[in-house]
Amino acid sequence: MPAAVSLSCWARGLSGPGVGRPGTGFPPVPAVRKPSEFLCLLATRDGLRTEGAARSSSLGRQPEPRAGPTGAGTGARKNKQAMADEALFLLLHSEMVSGVYKSAEQGEVENGRCITKLENMGFRVGQGLLERFTKDTARFKDELDIMKFICKDFWTTVFKKQIDNLRTNHQGIYVLQDNKFRLLTQMSAGKQYLEHASKYLAFTCGLIRGGLSNLGIKSIVTAEVSSMPACKFQVMIQKL
Amino acid sequence: MAVCVAVIAKENYPLYIRSVPTENELKFHYMVHTSLDVVDEKISAMGKALVDQRELYLGLLYPTEDYKVYGYVTNSRVKFVMVVDSSNTALRDNEIRSMFRKLHNSYTDVMCNPFYNPGDRIQSRTFDSMVTSMMIQVC
Numbered sequence: 494m495p496a497a498v499s500l501s502c503w504a505r506g507l508s509g510p511g512v513g514r515p516g517t518g519f520p521p522v523p524a525v526r527k528p529s530e531f532l533c534l535l536a537t538r539d540g541l542r543t544e545g546a547a548r549s550s551s552l553g554r555q556p557e558p559r560a561g562p563t564g565a566g567t568g569a570r571k572n573k574q575a576m577a578d579e580a581l582f583l584l585l586h587s588e589m590v591s592g593v594y595k596s597a598e599q600g601e602v603e604n605g606r607c608i609t610k611l612e613n614m615g616f617r618v619g620q621g622l623l624e625r626f627t628k629d630t631a632r633f634k635d636e637l638d639i640m641k642f643i644c645k646d647f648w649t650t651v652f653k654k655q656i657d658n659l660r661t662n663h664q665g666i667y668v669l670q671d672n673k674f675r676l677l678t679q680m681s682a683g684k685q686y687l688e689h690a691s692k693y694l695a696f697t698c699g700l701i702r703g704g705l706s707n708l709g710i711k712s713i714v715t716a717e718v719s720s721m722p723a724c725k726f727q728v729m730i731q732k733l
Numbered sequence: 734m735a736v737c738v739a740v741i742a743k744e745n746y747p748l749y750i751r752s753v754p755t756e757n758e759l760k761f762h763y764m765v766h767t768s769l770d771v772v773d774e775k776i777s778a779m780g781k782a783l784v785d786q787r788e789l790y791l792g793l794l795y796p797t798e799d800y801k802v803y804g805y806v807t808n809s810r811v812k813f814v815m816v817v818d819s820s821n822t823a824l825r826d827n828e829i830r831s832m833f834r835k836l837h838n839s840y841t842d843v844m845c846n847p848f849y850n851p852g853d854r855i856q857s858r859t860f861d862s863m864v865t866s867m868m869i870q871v872c
Contacts, residue, residue, distance in 0.1 A: 621845040627808035628841055632787035707809045707851070709743060 579653060586676060589614070590692050608695045615699020616706070623704035626650065636730065639708055640667050647704060652676075665730035669701075672723045682721045690718040694726075701726060734832065736800065737761040737816035738864050740840060740855060743809065745769055749855040751864055752816070765814045768794045768802045772812050775804070789837070790830050805833040811840065832867055839863045 590611065597607045626647060633639045644656035648671075658670040676693050680686050694716035702714045711731040718724045737752035739761075752761040771794040791804040796819060805813040813836050815829070843849055843857050 617847070617851075620851050621847075624807075624809055624844040625841050628837060630808065632789060632806075633808060634787070709810050 582651075583676065583679065586696060587679070587693075589696070594692065608692060611692065611695035612699035612702070615696040615701075616703035617699075618696075619700040619703025619705075620707040622651070622700070623647070623707045627708070633708070636665075636710065637661070639705070639710065640669075640728070643701065643704060644669060651700070665732060667728040667730070669726040669728065670723070671726075674722055674724045677718070677722050677724060680721060684720065686721070687718060690721070690724070691716070694718070694724060698726065701728060705730075734817060734821065734828075735815045735867050736818055737765065737814075738836070738867065739765045739814045740836075741765070741769065741812040741814065742852060743811060745812075748811070748853075749860070749864075751861075751868075753868060761816055764797070764800065764802060764816055768804060768814050769812065771795055771802075772804045772806060772814070776806055776810075790833055792826070803829050803833070805837070807837060807840070813837065813840075835863065835867070 593607050593610050597610075627642070630642070630646075633642065640659060640661070644659050648654065648656050652671075652675040654671075654673070654675070656669045657672045658668075660668045660670070674694075674697075676697065677690060680689075680693075698714040698716050702712055705712045705714075705728070713729045713731065715727050715729075716724055717727070736756065737750070739747060739751075740749040742748050747765075750762065750765065752758055772791065775791050775794075789805055789807060791806060794802045794804045794814070796802070799819060801817045801819045803815045803817065805815075807813075813833055815832065815836075817829070839860050840855075843855055843860050844851065846857065849855075849857070
């Protein structure tokens with residue numbers, strides 16, 4: 494449920510005041526900020542402070558509609574909104590990836606830097622999301638409890654499905670397998686675009702790492718793909 | 734209601750602390766600092782408790798002669814400590830609980846603000862005014 498809230502919040506931030514003027518009959522005015530730019534705002538640390546002070550009020554404290562995306566009892570309108578939210582997230586994500594890579598092309602930096610950048614964005618977003626998602630849950634019992642939460646609740650709210658398989662060696666390594674990972678479904682199944690898969694997984698790796706770090710677990714998250722819509726995330730927990 | 738409200742980070746340094754200006758500020762800082770040990774104790778005891786007892790609200794941490802100290806710990810191990818005047822007997826456990834909920838909601842909003850760096854001091858004006866509203870209700 495909270496994913497819809499935060500995502501629609503992003504969406505509103507994106508659309509700005511120009512969009513959806515009722516009655517004018519004009520098509521929506523394009524947003525001032527590009528989506529990629531906007532997500533960068535979520536993640537970048539410095540340089541936006543002065544502007545941030547002015548904008549933060551409109552971003553952080555929007556009145557939040559409690560529109561639930563799931564559940565049998567929700568009305569058609571809510572379902573529509575959930576679908577729109579989902580599409581927005583997918584579009585925003587792919588635009589963000591291409592945005593980061595485009596900006597890197599101009600500065601001539603290598604592939605790894607872009608992955609790191611995307612991962613760091615995910616980290617910050619994951620921290621925020623986990624804070625919101627765990628607001629009403631009971632305290633977690635142990636590490637496994639937290640991982641289960643990530644696989645079930647977190648994954649459902651962000652990607653609309655649960656992790657298909659969670660495996661662990663009980664020594665700090667967890668493997669999360671998703672047979673139909675949402676961010677890869679738009680690409681052709683199989684091995685054709687295998688080399689590009691990593692950049693579409695970096696954000697999610699960061700999301701998991703950020704979420705875990707917010708719950709007090711330091712970890713390293715890597716992703717691997719062997720055949721397209723399926724992928725595995727390996728979480729290595731750093732013991733103190 | 735509250736005479737002092739504090740938000741303490743995972744690593745036990747203060748993110749936000751505010752007390753009523755009429756009294757000695759240092760006294761409250763000391764009180765909050767002392768309470769952190771009790772919070773730690775309660776959390777470690779709670780790990781073994783049953784599912785329905787694993788609540789975020791910790792209840793009364795300890796009473797002193799003039800004040801009562803209440804605690805709350807989020808899942809991200811951020812601690813909220815509230816000092817309440819003990820002469821105010823009308824204040825029930827439930828009300829304290831709902832005050833903590835409000836504080837938590839506000840804190841979540843701060844966390845989700847993209848211009849806030851996790852771990853920094855909280856300087857949000859909305860958060861500040863929310864705390865003020867909790868402190869004014871007192872008198």
